[in-house]
Amino acid sequence: xxxxxxxxxxxxxxxxxxxxxxxxxxxxxxxxxxxxxxxxxxxxxxxxxxxxxxxxxxxxxxxxxxxxxxxxxxxxxxxxxxxxxxxxxxxxxxxxxxxxxxxxxxxxxxxxxxxxxxxxxxxxxxxxxxxxxxxxxxxxxxxxxxxxxxxxxxxxxxxxxxx
Amino acid sequence: xxxxxxxxxxxxxxxxxxxxxxxxxxxxxxxxxxxxxxxxxxxxxxxxxxxxxxxxxxxxxxxxxxxxxxxxxxxxxxxxxxxxxxxxxxxxxxxxxxxxxxxxxxxxxxxxxxxxxxxxxxxxxxxxxxxxxxxxxxxxxxxxx
Numbered sequence: 504x505x506x507x508x509x510x511x512x513x514x515x516x517x518x519x520x521x522x523x524x525x526x527x528x529x530x531x532x533x534x535x536x537x538x539x540x541x542x543x544x545x546x547x548x549x550x551x552x553x554x555x556x557x558x559x560x561x562x563x564x565x566x567x568x569x570x571x572x573x574x575x576x577x578x579x580x581x582x583x584x585x586x587x588x589x590x591x592x593x594x595x596x597x598x599x600x601x602x603x604x605x606x607x608x609x610x611x612x613x614x615x616x617x618x619x620x621x622x623x624x625x626x627x628x629x630x631x632x633x634x635x636x637x638x639x640x641x642x643x644x645x646x647x648x649x650x651x652x653x654x655x656x657x658x659x660x661x662x663x664x665x666x
Numbered sequence: 667x668x669x670x671x672x673x674x675x676x677x678x679x680x681x682x683x684x685x686x687x688x689x690x691x692x693x694x695x696x697x698x699x700x701x702x703x704x705x706x707x708x709x710x711x712x713x714x715x716x717x718x719x720x721x722x723x724x725x726x727x728x729x730x731x732x733x734x735x736x737x738x739x740x741x742x743x744x745x746x747x748x749x750x751x752x753x754x755x756x757x758x759x760x761x762x763x764x765x766x767x768x769x770x771x772x773x774x775x776x777x778x779x780x781x782x783x784x785x786x787x788x789x790x791x792x793x794x795x796x797x798x799x800x801x802x803x804x805x806x807x808x809x810x811x
Contacts, residue, residue, distance in 0.1 A: 531673060643691075
């Protein structure tokens with residue numbers, strides 16, 4: 504399988520920065536929001552739940568079509584022109600997989616919250632926040648590392664390493 | 667839960683993330699033992715140097731490989747008998763498995779028989795490599811090539 508074109512590594516980090524802020528807000532909303540003892544309809548209308556659902560949708564967008572995702576577009580149009588040209592490029596597959604990891608964690612939190620599990624929402628949002636923060640600030644991509652590990656064990660079905 | 671408590675938890679979360687970030691950063695590029703790994707000369711484009719070779723594992727789309735390439739190239743230039751060899755893992759998953767390379771760049775310090783003396787994942791510290799080189803037997807004092 505041929506390698507896809509490389510991407511500017513700062514793009515995913517920029518997106519992770521915005522996502523981290525949103526996730527921190529969602530965590531606070533989830534902590535102060537409605538208790539899971541309320542009815543299903545009320546749990547679904549909790550502000551933390553709604554924001555986290557929006558974040559999940561953004562993660563899904565990032566998995567299905569990374570180049571058209573909002574933060575990627577914002578980066579290309581408004582941020583990248585102001586930066587020095589990218590000195591290095593990276594494989595887009597691990598960051599794309601990382602979006603999927605974020606989607607999975609957040610979706611589990613949303614589902615558990617609807618079922619009525621207490622604290623599912625802030626825990627999921629908090630965990631996802633830490634991963635997004637590490638990516639944005641320290642350039643450490645947890646999802647990418649998971650992808651590479653899976654690849655070494657052959658589970659992703661690829662013949663060539665991605666990074 | 668009162669808002670102030672929620673903010674306190676959020677603040678603690680940020681602190682936790684910062685601590686985790688610095689911890690990860692300190693592990694990155696840290697020297698580890700070579701284990702019982704042995705580099706096969708056939709896997710390299712160039713012969714193993716005596717007394718030591720710096721083997722760098724890279725892939726085509728690797729953000730930090732160029733800077734490690736420059737670093738290792740400079741170190742090799744300043745030490746007689748030390749060469750810098752690069753292995754492209756882009757289409758060689760078998761090599762990645764054989765040498766247990768989980769990320770690129772990964773650097774091996776290899777003696778003339780192929781035994782892996784030390785390994786670094788991520789960007790290695792220049793001084794750490796120099797220190798590892800001093801432990802290599804038969805290494806001449808630093809001289810310009």
